[in-house]
Amino acid sequence: MNYLAFVLRRLITLIPVLFGISLLVFFMIHLVPGDPAVTLLGSHATTSAVAELHKQLGLDHPIWRQYLTFLNHLLHGNLGESYQYKSSVTSLISQNLLPTVWLIVAGVILAVLISVPLAVWAASRRNRLADSAIRTIPLVGLGMPAFWLGIMLILLLSLKAGAFPASGFGTGTLNHVRSIILPGLTVALALVPILVRSLRASLINVLQSDYIVTARSKGLGAPRVVLGHALRNAAISSVTVLGVNIAYLIGSTLVVEKVFALNGVGFLMITAIFNRDFPIVQGVTLLFAIMVVAVNLLTDISHAALDPRVRLS
Amino acid sequence: MADNNNDEISIDRLAVMAEYEVSRRSMLRAGVLGVGGLGLTALLAACGTSNGPSHSSSSPSASGGKAKRGGNLILARAQDAVDMDKTMVFSNASIWVYVQIYETLTTSSSDGRSVHPWLATSWTQSADKLTWTFKLRTDVKFSDGKPMTSADVKFSLDQASSTKGGWEFINSAIASVTAPDPATIVIKTKYAWAPLLADLACPSNGIIPNNYGGRSKKQFYSAPVGTGPFKWGSWQKGSKITLTKNTNHWRPGLPYLDSVSWQVVPDDNTRNVMVQGNTAQINENPPLATVAQLQSASGVKVTLFPSTRTDYILMNQKFAPFTDVHVRRAVSYAIDRASLVKTVLYGKGTVANSLFMPTVPYYDKNTPGQSYDMSKAKSELAQSKYPNGFSCTYLASSGDTTDSAIAQVLQASLKQLGITMKITNSDPSAVHDLQNKLQYDISHSYWTMDIADPDELVQFAVLPSGGGHSFETNYNDPQAQAVAKQAEQTFDPTQRQKLYSQLQTMLAESAYLPPLFYQSLPYAMRSNVTGFFVAPTGLYDMGVVSIA
Numbered sequence: 001m002n003y004l005a006f007v008l009r010r011l012i013t014l015i016p017v018l019f020g021i022s023l024l025v026f027f028m029i030h031l032v033p034g035d036p037a038v039t040l041l042g043s044h045a046t047t048s049a050v051a052e053l054h055k056q057l058g059l060d061h062p063i064w065r066q067y068l069t070f071l072n073h074l075l076h077g078n079l080g081e082s083y084q085y086k087s088s089v090t091s092l093i094s095q096n097l098l099p100t101v102w103l104i105v106a107g108v109i110l111a112v113l114i115s116v117p118l119a120v121w122a123a124s125r126r127n128r129l130a131d132s133a134i135r136t137i138p139l140v141g142l143g144m145p146a147f148w149l150g151i152m153l154i155l156l157l158s159l160k161a162g163a164f165p166a167s168g169f170g171t172g173t174l175n176h177v178r179s180i181i182l183p184g185l186t187v188a189l190a191l192v193p194i195l196v197r198s199l200r201a202s203l204i205n206v207l208q209s210d211y212i213v214t215a216r217s218k219g220l221g222a223p224r225v226v227l228g229h230a231l232r233n234a235a236i237s238s239v240t241v242l243g244v245n246i247a248y249l250i251g252s253t254l255v256v257e258k259v260f261a262l263n264g265v266g267f268l269m270i271t272a273i274f275n276r277d278f279p280i281v282q283g284v285t286l287l288f289a290i291m292v293v294a295v296n297l298l299t300d301i302s303h304a305a306l307d308p309r310v311r312l313s
Numbered sequence: 314m315a316d317n318n319n320d321e322i323s324i325d326r327l328a329v330m331a332e333y334e335v336s337r338r339s340m341l342r343a344g345v346l347g348v349g350g351l352g353l354t355a356l357l358a359a360c361g362t363s364n365g366p367s368h369s370s371s372s373p374s375a376s377g378g379k380a381k382r383g384g385n386l387i388l389a390r391a392q393d394a395v396d397m398d399k400t401m402v403f404s405n406a407s408i409w410v411y412v413q414i415y416e417t418l419t420t421s422s423s424d425g426r427s428v429h430p431w432l433a434t435s436w437t438q439s440a441d442k443l444t445w446t447f448k449l450r451t452d453v454k455f456s457d458g459k460p461m462t463s464a465d466v467k468f469s470l471d472q473a474s475s476t477k478g479g480w481e482f483i484n485s486a487i488a489s490v491t492a493p494d495p496a497t498i499v500i501k502t503k504y505a506w507a508p509l510l511a512d513l514a515c516p517s518n519g520i521i522p523n524n525y526g527g528r529s530k531k532q533f534y535s536a537p538v539g540t541g542p543f544k545w546g547s548w549q550k551g552s553k554i555t556l557t558k559n560t561n562h563w564r565p566g567l568p569y570l571d572s573v574s575w576q577v578v579p580d581d582n583t584r585n586v587m588v589q590g591n592t593a594q595i596n597e598n599p600p601l602a603t604v605a606q607l608q609s610a611s612g613v614k615v616t617l618f619p620s621t622r623t624d625y626i627l628m629n630q631k632f633a634p635f636t637d638v639h640v641r642r643a644v645s646y647a648i649d650r651a652s653l654v655k656t657v658l659y660g661k662g663t664v665a666n667s668l669f670m671p672t673v674p675y676y677d678k679n680t681p682g683q684s685y686d687m688s689k690a691k692s693e694l695a696q697s698k699y700p701n702g703f704s705c706t707y708l709a710s711s712g713d714t715t716d717s718a719i720a721q722v723l724q725a726s727l728k729q730l731g732i733t734m735k736i737t738n739s740d741p742s743a744v745h746d747l748q749n750k751l752q753y754d755i756s757h758s759y760w761t762m763d764i765a766d767p768d769e770l771v772q773f774a775v776l777p778s779g780g781g782h783s784f785e786t787n788y789n790d791p792q793a794q795a796v797a798k799q800a801e802q803t804f805d806p807t808q809r810q811k812l813y814s815q816l817q818t819m820l821a822e823s824a825y826l827p828p829l830f831y832q833s834l835p836y837a838m839r840s841n842v843t844g845f846f847v848a849p850t851g852l853y854d855m856g857v858v859s860i861a
Contacts, residue, residue, distance in 0.1 A: 034742035038749050041478070042403040043760055043773070045749050046780030052478030084395040085550055086531075096551050151582050159590045166590050167583050168576065169552075261389075261578040261587075263552040271393070271551070276742050 003301060010297050018289055022074065025285045026067050029278055036083045036276040057083055070282065079286075080279035082272075089283040093265060097287075099169045099180075100264030103253050106180045107187030108246060115192050119199035120226055126204060138196055141189035150186045150259035157182060167261035183260040187253065191245055198241045202234040236306050243299030247292045380569050380843060380859035389578040389593035393551055398534045399519050400472055401479040405761075405851055408516050409597075410575055413556055413855050414456075414539035415519025418447060418466065418498075419510050421765035425621065425672040425849030428510040428765050432461070432520060432540065433498075442505040442804060443488075447498045454561040455522055456544035463492035468523040470500070480517030482772070482779070483764070505802040507809060511766035516852070542568035542856030552577055562856065569844075569859035588613055588837050594860065595845065596837040601659045607837045614840050617661055617833040618847035621762035623670045624715070624829040626723070630787040632705065632754040638823060639697035644755075645683035645827035646690035647726035654830050657718045661835070665828035667817045668774060672831075672849035673767045675800075675813035682821040682828060687729060694730050702731025705754040708747060711738040719757050719829065748785045757829075758785065762850055767813060771797045774826060775816070788825040 037053035038045045054060045058069065073080055079089035122134040141149070158166040170179040206212065207230050215225050254266035265284050272280035304310045394407035399415055402408065418433040430436075433447040453461040467490045474484035486506035491499045502509060512518065520540060525533035536545045540563065543556035555574040562568065576593060578584045581600050587593040589610050599607055599615070608615050628635040628644065635641055650664040663671075667680035683689075694700060707723065710716045717736075724734045734755070739747065747753050762769055772779030775790070775797045783789065793816060800812040820826070834847055841861040847853045 032743065033739065033746055035746040035749070037478075038746045039742045040403065043758070044403055044480075044482070044781075045745070046482075046773075047782075048780055049478045049482075050749070056478065086396050086398075087535075087550065092550055095549055147580070147582075151586070154583070154586055159586065166586055166592050167578060168592070258580045259583055261576070261580065261583055263577055263579075267577075267579060268551050274740065274742055 003304075007297065007301075010293075010300075014290070014293050017293065018286060021289045022071070022282065022286060023067075025282055026070060026278075027063075029273075029276070029281050030063055030066075032276075034276045036278065039275050040083065070279075079283040082280050083277045084272075084275055084280075089279045092268060092280060093283055093287060096263060096265045096268045098176075098264075099262040100253060100257065100266060102169075102176060102180050103183055103187060103256065103262060103264065104246065104249055106184030107191065107249065107253075108242070110181075110184050110188035111191035111195055112242075114188060115195035115199060116231075118192070119196045119203060120231065122196065122200045123203035123207065124222065124226060131200075134196060135200070138189075138193035142193045144189075146186055146190065146255045147259050149189060150183065150256060153182045153186060154260075169262055179260075179262075183256050183262060186256050186259070187249065191242075191249075194245060195238060195242060199234060199238045202237045203230055206230045206234045232306060236303060239299060239302050239306065243295055246295045250288055250291050250295070380857075381861050382569050382859070383571050384569075384860040385572045385574065386570050386595065386842070386855070386858065386860060387574045387576055387593040388595040388597055389576050389584040389587050390597040391577070391579055391581070391584070393577045394548075394554055394575065396534065397537050398479075398530075399517050399521075400476045400481070403480075406575075408763075409851065409853065410554055410556070411537070411539075412516050412519070412541070412852050413543040413573065414537055414541045414545065415516065415521060416539065416541045417514050417516065417518050417520065418449075419514040421511065421514050421848060421850060423846065423848055424619075425762070425765050426674045428514055431514070432466075433513075436510075443502050445500045445502070445509060447500070449496045449498060450563065451496050453540050453563045455526075455538050455540055456559040456561055457522075457526065457538050458561055459522065459526075461520060461540055462495040462523075463498045464495070464523045466490075466498045466520055467492045469520045470498075470518060472521075473517045480515065483512050483515045483517055483769070486512075505804070507801060507804050508764070508766040508768040511764040511768075515764045542854070543573060546572060556855075564856065568856040570855065573855045573858075585837065588839065591839060594839045594842050599835055599837045601661055601835060604659065604661065604835055604837075612840050613837055615835060615837045616845075616847075617835050619672050619849055620832055620834040620847075620851060621670050621672045621849045622759055622832040622834070623665055623668075623761075624719075624757065624759040624832070625668075625784065626719075626827045626829065627748060627753075627756045627758050627784065627786055628825065628827075629751055629753055629755070629785070630789075630825070631751050634697075634699050634703045634705070635755070635786075637697045637699065639693045640699055641824040641827075642683060643690045643694035643697065643730060644723075644727065644732075645824040646686050646693060647723070647730060648683075648827060648829065649685045649722055649726060650829055651685065653719060653722055656722075657715050658830060658832060662830045662832045665830050666821070668820045668826060668828055669767050669770070669813070669817055670762070670831050670849075673762055673770070674765060675767050675810050677810075677814040677817050680814070680817040680821050683824060687726070690726070690730055694732075702733065704733040704735070706735045706737055708744055708753040708756040709736055709738050710741045710744045713741065716757050723755075751782060751785060751787055760784075765850070768801055771800070771816070775820070784826050786825055788823070790819070790823060790825075793819045793823070 036057065037050045037059065040053060041049050058066065070080065081088055082092055085092060118134050122131040125131045154166050158164050164182050165179050168179060170176055212225060212230055215229050253264065254270060257264045257266045265287065268280060269284040390406060392406045394410045395404050396402045396407055397411050399411055416432050418431060419428050420431040421428055432450055432453060434450055436445055436447045438445050449463060449466065455461060470484065470490045474481055474487055486502045486504065486509065488501045488503045493499060522538055526538055542559055542562045544559040546555035546557045548554045553574055553576045555572055557572045558568055558570065578587060581603065584596045585599055585603055585607060588596045604615055607613055626644070626648065628641055630636050654660060654662045654664055664684065666682035667677060669676040707720045709720045720736045724736060727734045744756065748756055748758060760770055773781035774784040775793050796812055796816045796819065800809055800816065803809045803812060834851060836845070836847060838845060843859050843861055844857040845853065
């Protein structure tokens with residue numbers, strides 16, 4: 001089976017998933033107490049003003065009819081209009097999507113760049129001092145909350161050293177890269193301990209297998225054996241671990257976005273939840289669902305690319 | 314408020330005074346003596362000792378000379394604006410931006426207690442008090458270069474009066490607006506209406522081009538045009554709004570800055586760090602908990618501007634015990650306001666005695682509001698129908714530290730009275746909704762004024778016509794309503810003061826909405842930012858701000 005057919009089949013299974021999610025999200029947010037009109041009006045929410053806004057926003061219709069309207073718009077590729085901003089949810093999401101995607105990509109790249117050398121080093125120095133240090137020190141990163149770690153990075157590398165901007169996303173690709181390093185590092189430092197541990201464990205496992213013994217007895221040097229033969233096989237399970245964690249990251253970059261004032265979709269989502277801006281909440285949830293499914297798909301594909309024995313089906 | 318910093322205050326105040334003097338003189342040169350607006354506002358700001366802002370800074374800017382031109386100022390804030398439609402939007406984050414674009418006929422003074430001319434130069438009132446004739450400035454242009462005339466004013470006011478679910482209640486007394494000649498506007502009111510001048514200073518009555526300059530309403534508000542010191546630049550929703558210098562602005566030499574940006578930085582610590590690192594020049598509303606730390610940071614000054622924010626305890630009269638005035642008084646006496654000011658406001662506020670705040674006209678400092686006294690609380694409860702207490706539930710906003718502190722202090726005091734108070738938490742939107750639907754026992758809320766007249770608050774908190782269920786308490790007092798109505802139609806300031814003093818006393822004695830404390834608006838800024846002043850209504854004029 002080729003990749004294309006596999007990807008297509010997986011994309012088709014996405015449709016019922018998205019439908020289910022839209023149904024759940026729509027009814028959950030409408031069940032929670034709180035009224036978008038009252039929030040919009042603030043301290044001036046008189047009965048008549050609230051009723052008037054309900055009419056303008058279409059909130060005076062029964063909830064099943066609101067859901068059908070939402071579905072109808074969705075089928076036409078329209079996510080609706082934000083109650084707060086009075087502009088289309090699609091444009092709001094596309095305005096705010098870039099920082100979030102950059103953050104996730106930068107976090108994953110930095111995590112891999114840090115984890116792989118550390119794991120290789122630890123595995124090749126098994127049970128020695130370097131190994132113990134590599135296994136324990138990154139755990140500190142896992143224990144530190146992102147809001148604290150982020151502020152510390154800002155204080156040290158931005159305010160004191162002046163190497164990176166303290167916050168914001170900058171304009172132009174070069175500034176984006178400069179701005180994304182600290183937040184990316186904050187995300188990466190939480191991923192590193194998990195990746196290092198899983199990669200180290202599978203490397204050690206692989207290094208004991210017969211074909212490595214064969215490679216060694218052929219007279220290959222240690223770097224060749226580890227990097228050329230062992231790493232590729234060891235990476236398979238770590239790719240799965242990384243995939244699961246990226247999916248988890250997509251819903252949780254909010255804190256890092258907040259600390260570094262990146263104002264991505266996570267921030268858009270939280271503000272919308274507090275303001276009961278239903279169209280944005282629905283739109284962003286659907287987007288997150290698509291992203292999670294896409295990451296899982298990519299994980300499966302890279303799994304197959306790493307291990308020819310795996311067949312996509 | 315920062316009493317231990319007297320030396321620095323005076324130095325800083327001198328700097329502010331010199332700063333404003335420059336603006337005032339340049340206005341006098343231009344022969345616009347009639348407009349007290351900026352000059353008078355500035356003098357009041359500079360001279361006011363009791364009501365002026367208290368400055369404290371680690372390195373005060375003593376640049377008494379001319380303000381520097383140019384520069385791009387960044388304001389870091391927690392929330393984004395939502396919309397530029399002045400007739401529909403209630404979010405302060407939006408209003409504080411669009412008042413740089415739209416200007417009003419009148420403006421409130423820097424202490425919030427009177428109204429001055431702005432785009433109108435003068436006005437007269439007919440003998441029957443129903444017709445007001447305003448003379449407009451003739452040197453005002455919109456940012457697109459077209460002159461402002463009475464047709465624009467008529468359109469703007471008519472639009473502000475005709476919305477639904479927006480700010481139209483501010484203009485409810487206006488019967489008609491006519492434009493007999495390009496420099497004159499005539500407003501007829503349905504009945505004698507004293508708050509009219511203050512109403513015209515409400516941001517919803519800002520002046521925009523006639524017929525939206527030929528665009529649709531939606532198109533117009535997505536890139537609005539006005540006469541203010543700044544014009545529309547760009548808006549990346551959720552992140553940043555940028556306004557640029559309006560070179561057609563009518564005040565000579567203003568604005569100083571090339572652009573102003575409001576950048577959304579949700580994290581409190583990050584906003585503070587940005588001002589310390591000079592990536593933002595002003596931090597809008599740093600949490601009071603961090604003010605002391607900011608004051609000691611180098612290159613940063615913190616100013617606490619007196620505001621109209623007043624916090625209240627809401628007692629829902631659909632809950633039987635709170636229909637008893639003695640119960641309400643008992644609760645009000647049991648609130649330790651002084652310790653709330655200490656714990657919630659870190660000492661940066663004052664105990665409230667009246668429903669009105671000291672920053673609105675007709676506030677009466679002698680209003681006999683209840684102050685903390687447990688023995689009086691006990692004797693009031695003994696006189697009530699519930700001498701042995703009762704159980705109630707406090708509706709608190711989750712994540713709101715002010716609210717949870719108030720709830721806990723109140724819970725401890727009420728326990729001594731035999732009143733068992735449970736605390737439930739909901740998120741802010743749900744709390745607001747439940748209060749609005751009168752589905753709670755006891756809760757907390759606050760008010761801020763948009764105009765320099767107590768009537769805005771009175772309509773919401775006393776009069777049923779305001780539609781506010783007496784500030785969501787369902788309180789109904791025909792006597793107080795009669796006094797409030799009479800005050801709306803009384804023009805003589807002495808008479809009006811008498812009525813409002815009477816009203817404040819009546820409301821204090823009924824204890825239906827116990828006021829807690831008066832707050833200020835803290836702003837942290839770089840020491841070299843000059844001219845930044847926040848009026849009690851929360852509005853600020855970026856036109857006079859410069860970076861030295």
